[in-house]
Amino acid sequence: MSNAWSQSTHEAYSSGLLVWHVHCDARSVPESLRAPAHHSHVASFVASLAGSYSGSAISNYLYGLRAWHILHSIEWKLNALEMEALLKGAARLAPESSKRKPRHPYTPEFIAEVGKHLDLHLPLDASVYACLTDGFYSVVRVGEFTVPRLNSFDPTKHITPANLRTETNQNGMEVTVLHVPHTKAAPLEGEDVCWSRQHGPTDPYEALANHRRVNNPGDTDHLFAYRHKGHLRPLTKSAFIKRVAAAARAAGLEPLQGHGIRIGATLFYLLRGVPFEAMKVMGRWSSDAFLRYLRKHAQILTPYIQADPDVHRTFSHFIMPTQATLQGCQ
Numbered sequence: 001m002s003n004a005w006s007q008s009t010h011e012a013y014s015s016g017l018l019v020w021h022v023h024c025d026a027r028s029v030p031e032s033l034r035a036p037a038h039h040s041h042v043a044s045f046v047a048s049l050a051g052s053y054s055g056s057a058i059s060n061y062l063y064g065l066r067a068w069h070i071l072h073s074i075e076w077k078l079n080a081l082e083m084e085a086l087l088k089g090a091a092r093l094a095p096e097s098s099k100r101k102p103r104h105p106y107t108p109e110f111i112a113e114v115g116k117h118l119d120l121h122l123p124l125d126a127s128v129y130a131c132l133t134d135g136f137y138s139v140v141r142v143g144e145f146t147v148p149r150l151n152s153f154d155p156t157k158h159i160t161p162a163n164l165r166t167e168t169n170q171n172g173m174e175v176t177v178l179h180v181p182h183t184k185a186a187p188l189e190g191e192d193v194c195w196s197r198q199h200g201p202t203d204p205y206e207a208l209a210n211h212r213r214v215n216n217p218g219d220t221d222h223l224f225a226y227r228h229k230g231h232l233r234p235l236t237k238s239a240f241i242k243r244v245a246a247a248a249r250a251a252g253l254e255p256l257q258g259h260g261i262r263i264g265a266t267l268f269y270l271l272r273g274v275p276f277e278a279m280k281v282m283g284r285w286s287s288d289a290f291l292r293y294l295r296k297h298a299q300i301l302t303p304y305i306q307a308d309p310d311v312h313r314t315f316s317h318f319i320m321p322t323q324a325t326l327q328g329c330q
Contacts, residue, residue: 001071006184007148016064020045036075037065039082046086055091062087104256105264106136110248112201117250118243120207123215127226127235128243130211132261133204134178137195139265139283142258144180144193146237147222153234155220157182161212162219167194176205178223183284191284 005013023045024034033041042065049058062083069076111132118125135145147153155162163179174196181190195204215232217225222234237258245255262283269279 003187005067006187008143012060013064013067016061017068019049019061020065023048035072036069036077039078042078043082043086046083046090050086050090050093051095053090054094055087058090059087104254104260105267106256106261107264107268108136108198108200108202110253110256110264111136113251113253114244114247115201117247120210121214123226123228124239124243126211126214127224128240130204130207131224131235131240132244133202133207134195136202136261136265136268137198137204138178138193139262139269140180140193141184141262142237142240144183145224145235146240147234148237150234150236153222155222158234159223160220161217161223163223176208185284185286193284194282 002010020037021034023029024041027041027044029041042062045065046058046062049061053061066076068074114132115129118129120126120129131145135142145159147158159178159180163181165177165179166174167177168174175194176196177192177194179190179192182188183191185191197203197205211224211226215226217223217232221232224235225232226235227233241258248255266279266283269282270276274282
């Protein structure tokens with residue numbers, strides 16, 4: 001059952017368990033009322049956090065406690081409606097300091113400026129720039145192209161040169177496909193991501209070719225491994241973010257968060273006119289969650305709200321429920 005939650009979720013939920021036990025210790029709650037957790041104590045737990053933590057943090061703490069019960073086959077029986085109201089109230093009481101500012105999106109222009117302050121003849125810089133450009137144009141999560149720690153690389157879970165292939169459509173247009181063996185949505189079978197050639201200095205093909213010339217990773221090495229003291233070192237997420245941030249500051253730009261790559265890539269393709277449904281496929285979203293990334297709504301929606309019937313029909317199909325959906329709601 002422990003495999004029902006990803007490693008990152010394990011880490012987040014463990015923090016919630018720590019806070020729960022600190023709360024119980026401070027109030028002398030006996031062990032017998034901690035597991036199974038008594039409703040009144042859980043309600044007190046959530047209420048005590050309100051005003052000090054963000055709503056999402058408190059929800060994670062609660063779901064961590066719930067997962068702990070499930071994993072140990074302990075009954076989890078709370079008043080769901082009351083708990084929902086408590087979480088909503090806690091979210092509204094969240095201090096401004098706990099609210100994350102909207103992540104700014106990466107753009108090709110930003111990436112190009114970062115590239116000017118990387119020495120692409122150096123192993124680390126060549127690796128980082130290839131990871132940045134390939135990751136942007138394939139709309140991936142940074143964690144899918146990097147490893148969490150230096151000693152955590154596993155060729156059965158992380159990307160390698162052997163996972164690369166080239167495909168061509170009936171019109172002769174080429175695309176590079178990379179199979180990511182392990183993703184959050186598909187931990188066992190993995191998922192394919194893809195990118196194509198681009199004009200200008202952010203071309204992912206040239207960046208990857210340069211990286212492979214400089215570092216020459218083998219088929220079973222991490223795809224973005226770089227030379228370090230005579231050995232290949234897998235590219236960690238922290239090393240990637242740190243180097244990109246340093247190059248951004250050198251360019252006189254404010255460093256952006258790693259998740260901004262996926263946000264920026266989504267906006268980039270939508271502004272190019274990629275249909276919403278095609279964007280869902282490329283970004284590997286099973287729901288419409290990617291809509292929260294929307295910025296520049298007017299520019300994105302402009303071609304879909306014109307008088308042209310074909311384009312308008314495409315937009316209407318996306319936003320209006322289908323007849324099957326309507327019948328299912330009856």
